[in-house]
Amino acid sequence: xxxxxxxxxxxxxxxxxxxxxxxxxxxxxxxxxxxxxxxxxxxxxxxxxxxxxxxxxxxxxxxxxxxxxxxxxxxxxxxxxxxxxxxxxxxxxxxxxxxxxxxxxxxxxxxxxxxxxxxxxxxxxxxxxxxxxxxxxxxxxxxxxxxxxxxxxxxxxxxxxxxxxxxxxxxxxxxxxxxxxxxxxxxxxxxxxxxxxxxxxxxxxxxxxxxxxxxxxxxxxxxxxxxxxxxxxxxxxxxxxxxxxxxxxxxxx
Ligand SMILES: [Zn+2]
Numbered sequence: 001x002x003x004x005x006x007x008x009x010x011x012x013x014x015x016x017x018x019x020x021x022x023x024x025x026x027x028x029x030x031x032x033x034x035x036x037x038x039x040x041x042x043x044x045x046x047x048x049x050x051x052x053x054x055x056x057x058x059x060x061x062x063x064x065x066x067x068x069x070x071x072x073x074x075x076x077x078x079x080x081x082x083x084x085x086x087x088x089x090x091x092x093x094x095x096x097x098x099x100x101x102x103x104x105x106x107x108x109x110x111x112x113x114x115x116x117x118x119x120x121x122x123x124x125x126x127x128x129x130x131x132x133x134x135x136x137x138x139x140x141x142x143x144x145x146x147x148x149x150x151x152x153x154x155x156x157x158x159x160x161x162x163x164x165x166x167x168x169x170x171x172x173x174x175x176x177x178x179x180x181x182x183x184x185x186x187x188x189x190x191x192x193x194x195x196x197x198x199x200x201x202x203x204x205x206x207x208x209x210x211x212x213x214x215x216x217x218x219x220x221x222x223x224x225x226x227x228x229x230x231x232x233x234x235x236x237x238x239x240x241x242x243x244x245x246x247x248x249x250x251x252x253x
Pocket of ligand 1: 007009036089202
């Protein structure tokens with residue numbers, strides 16, 4: 001079976017030769033990989049990398065812990081190309097004390113959502129310990145037709161239900177959903193229909209069970225598909241086909 005990983009970071013920061021690494025992953029079991037940016041430098045790096053292989057697609061964005069406000073939107077405008085299929089990972093992250101202020105994060109988030117809106121491409125959301133503030137922003141009327149995906153969704157069943165009322169919101173599950181202690185996330189998964197779901201690794205982080213503790217790689221996305229198919233009581237083939245359709249519908253590739 002061939003899989004799609006919508007969120008991976010094959011960067012020089014982690015690998016001596018990212019191009020060789022993604023070629024290995026592709027051969028192993030991948031159909032497509034979407035490389036997500038977090039900083040100015042890795043956005044530039046990933047645009048170059050994605051030119052090299054037809055199965056790689058670029059998603060550019062400034063992570064909330066790396067953000068500097070409104071100017072992040074201008075930066076993205078200055079580097080965006082017709083190959084870019086999304087803006088991410090962008091959002092709010094209140095986990096660390098030394099991150100940019102909440103105000104700066106919100107300004108940056110909105111400016112980058114506006115880039116996605118202008119170019120009519122998907123927004124890939126990184127939301128950590130900030131689900132309520134994020135909800136206020138993503139449900140602003142101006143964004144009602146902007147497709148958005150929670151990367152490594154971390155909400156509970158109530159939050160999922162609230163978001164499901166907005167037809168433009170989607171949920172991407174990382175290895176976290178396979179963890180024993182992720183009961184509230186697993187409950188949320190049960191109420192989300194498979195036409196609103198994606199699978200991702202967030203490589204090199206968050207390796208799924210049974211690879212937990214190892215550095216993650218995109219081919220391990222297989223374990224997330226298997227977990228979700230099992231949890232939804234459907235065949236893995238069915239989930240793979242559904243997510244292929246979701247990718248076509250939401251990203252257009
Ligand atoms: Zn990420």
